[in-house]
Amino acid sequence: MTIPIPAEDPRHVPNRAVVDPSAITENTRAIAGTLAGHTALMAVVKADGYGHGMLTAARAALEGGATWLGVAHPASALALSRAGLDVNILTWLYEPETAKAVLPEALRAGVNVSVGSFEMVSLLSEAARQADRRARLHLKIDTGMGRNGVLPQDVRRIAAAIQEDDYLRIGAAWTHLTSADDPADPATDAQVEIFDAACADLAEEMGPVPLQHLANSAATLTRPDLHRDIVRPGLALYGYAPVPTDLELRPAMSLTSRLALVKEVPEGQSVGYGRTYATSRATRLGLVPIGYADGLHRAASGRAEVLVRTAEGDVRAPQVGRISMDQIVVDLGPDSAARAGDEVVLFGAGAPSAEDWARAAGTIPYEVLTSVSGRVAREVLP
Ligand SMILES: Cc1ncc(COP(=O)(O)O)c(C=O)c1O
Incomplete structure (x- = not known):
């Protein structure tokens, strides 16, 4: 059993995090205005909306033009879905216990789940069977972050395993950039090269990859060439730019x-x-x-x-x-x-x-x- 920490009555504590959702809406709108027509905006609202309140942040970003929501934990994805936010949601971080407990319901709710390892493929497959739903997964490729994601040399093999499973289908390929906040760092282009090669491998296994995404706030603001099908800004939505920008962002x-x-x-x-x-x-x-x-x-x-x-x-x-x-x-x-x-x-x-x-x-x-x-x-x- 988990026990919540007893809350102090906020009426008798003077400290407040005052959140202005209109700032998130306007920041989202400003960023969305820089995107080509075919590029969607996934508002990253993990970590309780970067501390602003996940639902507050999500609703504000959707009003500003976001059409996807991104969260780390499947439990957050479920909370968004249960709150009635009927949009594309992506979740990417879980271990076996969490997968067993939450993924079937997440799949029934239509949530997109990322897989970044062979084990995650099995976990998602099992959840899809339980939910009796075909899972639309986003295949995460580790192009240098060394965290979640399959190594490029394993992409063909994992794609083949996914293709063989009637309960799974690849909806997107994606990766995360290590150094986009330093536009001069050649690591970004090196990652893009690895990502593109992995997507080409994928395409040979399964035909064209429906969606690709890799741009966080920094890449969204500095690298229009990396916008692809979806951008995934987080920090910039909340009013802080990790790189110099002409966009007027307002802290929320x-x-x-x-x-x-x-x-x-x-x-x-x-x-x-x-x-x-x-x-x-x-x-x-x-x-x-x-x-x-x-x-x-x-x-x-x-x-x-x-x-x-x-x-x-x-x-x-x-x-x-x-x-x-x-x-x-x-x-x-x-x-x-x-x-x-x-x-x-x-x-x-x-x-x-x-x-x-x-x-x-x-x-x-x-x-x-x-x-x-x-x-x-x-x-x-x-
Ligand atoms: C996978 C993923 N995508 C996008 C983001 C958004 O990054 P940023 O807040 O730098 O825009 C994060 C946040 O760290 C992330 O983990």
């Missing part, structure tokens, strides 16, 4: 809290565990009741800023000292008008971005967004 999530107290301290006041910071002048410190248990990265300690909405206007304040589990301290400056209760924006529109926090923590915005923990209530704007 703001992380907010409120000041718990403001206090005047003298020069030399130490702050936080390990006393890594001491004030260089008399100043006002603000205490914010949000910490690493809420998803702030402790590695960003002393390197990030927040926005404080005071009665005299919005001001940026540096976060000082170590980030604690439930709280951080910001240096408001000696003349600050900030008071307990004032809103604090950790990241979001007009404030530092998730990208700024990622830089401060030595990580990527993907991790900042998906780290916002379950104890932070999601507030979805109308």
Whole structure:
């Protein structure tokens, strides 16, 4: 039995991940506008929609022109289907227990399932028999990521095994790029070459491959030649571009809290565990009741800023000292008008971005967004 963590009543915790679905819709629309007519957009809404809420993200992306949804876990695919999202859904990550428990129902719901190994072919075949449905599978080819997917030299053999099984049919070939966020990296073209050769092998075994897809956000934004039949952007839908782009993308999530107290301290006041910071002048410190248990990265300690909405206007304040589990301290400056209760924006529109926090923590915005923990209530704007 799995037991959920008891939730705190969000009405009595000031921290919010405020999600603006219209930003996801507009970002999707902007990206869809760069695609050729025959290329579909698969919105990647795994990891609870990159922390934004999977259903919120999915509905918003579909409104913006997505016609596919992509998730890692079959259980997520089922949740999308059960929510009535009657679109193409692809799921790609499962092990034998999960396959036995979830794939038959997923197939009955019409979900497209990826296979990336001979064992996955057997698991899907078994599930298809149980569901009494012919599974439309996407064959994942490992062109260099070294994770999920069949090696190119095994493509013919796996295709032959699939062809022999009346319950299976190949609907697509796909792969995932390791380095598209660095457009100068020749690894992308090397992967494409391997993918194309594998697709040619496949075509000899089974005739033309109905669909091909390989472009994540970075490749979608920089490599129109790789759009093929479907693109699979994730991060860009949520408003962050992993590569420079002219598209105007708007971050869809703001992380907010409120000041718990403001206090005047003298020069030399130490702050936080390990006393890594001491004030260089008399100043006002603000205490914010949000910490690493809420998803702030402790590695960003002393390197990030927040926005404080005071009665005299919005001001940026540096976060000082170590980030604690439930709280951080910001240096408001000696003349600050900030008071307990004032809103604090950790990241979001007009404030530092998730990208700024990622830089401060030595990580990527993907991790900042998906780290916002379950104890932070999601507030979805109308
Ligand atoms: C298989 C697959 N496709 C597409 C994506 C979307 O990538 P990005 O968020 O960089 O657009 C991901 C996310 O990592 C993925 O795992």
